[in-house]
Amino acid sequence: MKKQDARLPSFSGFSKGEFNRFFVYVVKRLIAVLISVTITCYLTILIAEMGGYVDTVVISQLKDEIRNMVRTSPEFASLSPQQQEEIIAIKLNVTIKERGLDTPFYIRSLIYLRNALTLELGRANILVSDSGSRRVQAIIFERLPYTILLFTTATILGFVINLLFGLYLSRNRGSLIDRIMVGLTFLSSIPGWFYGIIFIMIFAMYLGVLPYGGLVSIPPPRDPLLYALDVLKHAILPIFSWLFAGLWLGVYANRNFFLIFSTHNYVTVADAKGLPERRILSRYIIKPALPTILTNLSLGIIGSWMGAMVTESVFNWPGIGSLTYKAISLKDTPIIVGTTVIYAYLLGLTMLILDLIYSVLDPRIKTGLSGGY
Amino acid sequence: MPRTNSASRRFAVFRDLFSYKSAITGFIIIILVSILSVYAIIVYPPSVVTRVWSDPEYWRDKPVLALPTWYSSLTGLNLPPNIVFDTREQDNRILKYTVSLNEYTEHEITLTFNYDYDAFPSEINAYVYAKFKTNPLITITFIRPDGREIKLWSGTLNQNETFIILSNSPITKKNVQEYYLNTFGEYIYDPNTEIILFAVEKRGMDKPDTAEVLKSMGKSYRIKIRGTFFEKDSELNVRLIIYGRVWGILGTDDRRRDLLIPLIWGAPVALSFGISLSVIISLLHMFLGSISAWFGGKADFILQKITEIYMTVPFLSVLVMIAMFYKISIEVVFVSVIILSLFGGGVKSSRALALQIKQQPFIEAAKVYGASGLRIVVRYIIYAMAPTLVPGIISSIPGFVFLEAALAYLGLGDPVLPTWGKTINEANSAGALYHFYWWWILPPVLMLISISLAFSLMGYALDKIVNPKLREL
Numbered sequence: 020m021k022k023q024d025a026r027l028p029s030f031s032g033f034s035k036g037e038f039n040r041f042f043v044y045v046v047k048r049l050i051a052v053l054i055s056v057t058i059t060c061y062l063t064i065l066i067a068e069m070g071g072y073v074d075t076v077v078i079s080q081l082k083d084e085i086r087n088m089v090r091t092s093p094e095f096a097s098l099s100p101q102q103q104e105e106i107i108a109i110k111l112n113v114t115i116k117e118r119g120l121d122t123p124f125y126i127r128s129l130i131y132l133r134n135a136l137t138l139e140l141g142r143a144n145i146l147v148s149d150s151g152s153r154r155v156q157a158i159i160f161e162r163l164p165y166t167i168l169l170f171t172t173a174t175i176l177g178f179v180i181n182l183l184f185g186l187y188l189s190r191n192r193g194s195l196i197d198r199i200m201v202g203l204t205f206l207s208s209i210p211g212w213f214y215g216i217i218f219i220m221i222f223a224m225y226l227g228v229l230p231y232g233g234l235v236s237i238p239p240p241r242d243p244l245l246y247a248l249d250v251l252k253h254a255i256l257p258i259f260s261w262l263f264a265g266l267w268l269g270v271y272a273n274r275n276f277f278l279i280f281s282t283h284n285y286v287t288v289a290d291a292k293g294l295p296e297r298r299i300l301s302r303y304i305i306k307p308a309l310p311t312i313l314t315n316l317s318l319g320i321i322g323s324w325m326g327a328m329v330t331e332s333v334f335n336w337p338g339i340g341s342l343t344y345k346a347i348s349l350k351d352t353p354i355i356v357g358t359t360v361i362y363a364y365l366l367g368l369t370m371l372i373l374d375l376i377y378s379v380l381d382p383r384i385k386t387g388l389s390g391g392y
Numbered sequence: 393m394p395r396t397n398s399a400s401r402r403f404a405v406f407r408d409l410f411s412y413k414s415a416i417t418g419f420i421i422i423i424l425v426s427i428l429s430v431y432a433i434i435v436y437p438p439s440v441v442t443r444v445w446s447d448p449e450y451w452r453d454k455p456v457l458a459l460p461t462w463y464s465s466l467t468g469l470n471l472p473p474n475i476v477f478d479t480r481e482q483d484n485r486i487l488k489y490t491v492s493l494n495e496y497t498e499h500e501i502t503l504t505f506n507y508d509y510d511a512f513p514s515e516i517n518a519y520v521y522a523k524f525k526t527n528p529l530i531t532i533t534f535i536r537p538d539g540r541e542i543k544l545w546s547g548t549l550n551q552n553e554t555f556i557i558l559s560n561s562p563i564t565k566k567n568v569q570e571y572y573l574n575t576f577g578e579y580i581y582d583p584n585t586e587i588i589l590f591a592v593e594k595r596g597m598d599k600p601d602t603a604e605v606l607k608s609m610g611k612s613y614r615i616k617i618r619g620t621f622f623e624k625d626s627e628l629n630v631r632l633i634i635y636g637r638v639w640g641i642l643g644t645d646d647r648r649r650d651l652l653i654p655l656i657w658g659a660p661v662a663l664s665f666g667i668s669l670s671v672i673i674s675l676l677h678m679f680l681g682s683i684s685a686w687f688g689g690k691a692d693f694i695l696q697k698i699t700e701i702y703m704t705v706p707f708l709s710v711l712v713m714i715a716m717f718y719k720i721s722i723e724v725v726f727v728s729v730i731i732l733s734l735f736g737g738g739v740k741s742s743r744a745l746a747l748q749i750k751q752q753p754f755i756e757a758a759k760v761y762g763a764s765g766l767r768i769v770v771r772y773i774i775y776a777m778a779p780t781l782v783p784g785i786i787s788s789i790p791g792f793v794f795l796e797a798a799l800a801y802l803g804l805g806d807p808v809l810p811t812w813g814k815t816i817n818e819a820n821s822a823g824a825l826y827h828f829y830w831w832w833i834l835p836p837v838l839m840l841i842s843i844s845l846a847f848s849l850m851g852y853a854l855d856k857i858v859n860p861k862l863r864e865l
Contacts, residue, residue: 051697051700054697054701055697055700055701055703055704056704058701059701059704059705062705062710063710063713066710066713066714066717067713067717069717069718202414204848204852205414205845205848205849205851205852206845207848208787208790208791208844208845208847208848209790209794209840209841209844209845210791210794210798212798212801213794213797213837213840213841216816216820216825216833216837217837217841219825220825220830220833220834220837223825224825224826224828224830231825231826328708328709328712328802329708329798329801329802332801332802333801343709343712344712344802347709347712347713347716347717348716350717355709355713358706358709359706359709362704362706363704366703366704367704
């Protein structure tokens with residue numbers, strides 16, 4: 020028992036040496052996160068701009084536009100074609116300078132990177148938010164709530180269901196329901212979006228009880244309460260298909276995870292002592308498993324903010340996933356970079372915060388037994 | 393340890409494996425799909441399928457959106473198949489007359505058929521083959537069992553071979569409108585000609601839900617093709633198709649294509665894509681993880697850092713970006729997937745396993761005989777690690793199969809190969825879910841489900857055998 024207690028989280032204060040070590044650790048982690056965000060961001064910029072190829076396309080588009088403008092404008096109608104060509108060349112040069120297209124791509128990509136990292140995401144090339152804004156932030160944050168409504172709800176719901184169900188099964192190992200659930204694990208090999216199609220076929224096409232997709236019915240109900248209910252009705256199928264896809268493997272993983280924890284000697288001892296079930300669960304099984312559970316939950320939630328491109332397009336849901344897809348298909352680089360950088364930051368921050376929590380909870384880091392890994 | 397009695401151990405694995413019913417089911421499905429793949433490649437080699445699949449000419453004789461043939465017998469509804477007449481062939485439904493007078497030749501072809509089906513045909517089209525010097529006049533008339541005559545087409549031929557759209561031609565529409573106006577005093581703006589031609593004469597015969605099929609009941613339908621040629625030496629032949637509602641084993645799509653082809657062709661694509669990606673990526677993960685564990689130090693540090701950076705890269709967005717911006721083809725996607733998942737989570741788990749194996753005595757022995765680091769990694773660590781990771785490799789196959797399907801669903805499928813994902817995408821964009829074209833969307837969905845379940849059933853059963861700890865849990 021004594022030995023096990025030492026591995027449980029201790030909240031005793033820091034000594035000075037411990038604090039220094041802790042501080043160095045935090046700074047190291049911070050730098051690591053920043054580096055990974057930067058690399059991800061730069062990679063995205065390089066791919067999205069096709070290594071500078073997009074510039075050539077943009078310049079020829081500009082040339083076309085300016086030529087059209089000059090040729091059709093009455094202002095320049097009296098000029099000879101040669102003079103017109105000169106004016107076109109001058110105007111093109113000015114526009115290229117104005118847009119900064121005359122600086123070489125690698126320099127501009129670095130400027131772009133700096134802007135992205137400082138979250139100055141700029142304006143979208145083509146896409147416009149529903150409120151009419153071209154600002155990338157406005158466009159992204161307009162879609163984010165819908166994605167959160169769908170996927171964060173699904174993630175949290177799924178997390179709770181899988182955790183509780185898994186815990187229950189781990190305490191009732193070998194029961195009929197346990198054997199059934201373990202036997203059905205293979206159902207999770209089908210992804211959520213695909214269950215989406217199957218459920219649309221069943222509930223929308225065959226039974227006709229739930230909508231095919233979209234956010235609200237057309238026309239949307241006027242009453243705010245009815246509107247909310249309508250949105251919920253549209254969210255049922257996507258949430259359900261995500262839950263269904265994750266349920267089987269999720270429950271199985273949780274069950275095995277808790278089984279490993281409940282085979283520890285201290286749990287057997289606690290059982291033998293006749294401690295109540297609740298106490299065993301909360302103190303001897305859940306508590307030591309908490310770090311892993313927390314990591315899974317937070318990574319799941321962050322991941323859910325990216326939406327799911329395919330699920331959103333199956334259900335025609337106006338979230339971040341379908342926004343990203345639209346941006347990619349329209350080559351709207353600012354939006355692609357914007358969603359990526361926000362996601363990378365959120366993920367990096369979450370991992371950093373988790374690291375900090377663990378380093379406070381885990382005595383090994385304070386004592387410098389193992390650093391990081 | 394890794395190589396003692398390996399042959400008998402392998403047999404033992406199979407014996408254990410087939411003690412699981414789920415594994416047998418999975419195995420049978422995989423074998424069936426493999427047979428289907430081989431069949432697909434033999435019957436429709438890639439060069440043929442890519443040419444045929446995107447060639448509208450090839451499919452012109454098939455009905456649009458036809459149900460599978462077996463649907464008729466399943467529901468008891470008598471649905472019409474294609475009714476084909478070819479006057480170049482001997483056929484007792486075809487009557488041919490030719491009258492020559494001076495410089496004129498009059499050809500009259502009468503096609504007689506019974507129509508006792510429960511549904512209307514979907515279209516009527518004809519190929520007219522004629523030999524002439526001066527452009528002849530052609531008239532095609534439709535005669536119903538109740539004696540009504542409706543002119544379908546009339547005009548002059550300019551070519552020796554002409555494809556004539558009959559039921560949807562403007563002339564037919566106009567004549568049908570006239571007929572309806574004369575009979576019921578009502579004007580229909582856009583008549584469903586196939587329905588009115590084959591419906592019992594009554595009000596509302598123009599609408600699919602109120603119209604009744606005029607069954608021939610002994611009296612027959614006739615189509616008369618009359619050609620007036622301005623020369624002696626002439627010839628007129630017709631290939632006329634009354635398109636039905638059922639076709640083939642799996643029906644057709646909106647471009648008249650046989651849906652059996654993408655169904656069987658999806659099998660080799662899915663199998664090769666899924667299996668090869670899963671094996672290649674797992675091997676690379678094993679290799680990187682073992683290197684990380686064996687060499688430790690700097691190599692370990694760098695590999696772990698790269699893995700962490702990889703975690704922040706949004707996999708699907710980047711993949712979609714590459715597929716969309718560069719080139720949509722299954723090879724590009726294949727290579728991109730490998731590069732994008734090179735430093736995935738598998739590296740970490742392989743590393744953990746390799747760290748354990750590193751402590752084993754046989755590694756010590758290898759070191760003693762002077763094996764190089766790379767040799768130890770490849771020859772011993774990966775070799776020892778592989779059996780425990782095989783179940784994972786098999787269970788990860790469905791993920792890659794569905795990845796291809798997901799990309800195809802987003803419209804980024806291979807441009808020429810018909811695959812399951814692409815079929816679902818095409819069905820979906822044609823509104824198959826809304827219009828209940830189940831025969832279009834259901835078969836590829838079922839194939840994807842069964843193949844992914846088969847692999848994961850096998851994977852889980854193997855997992856229990858290879859990692860006996862799981863059996864105790």
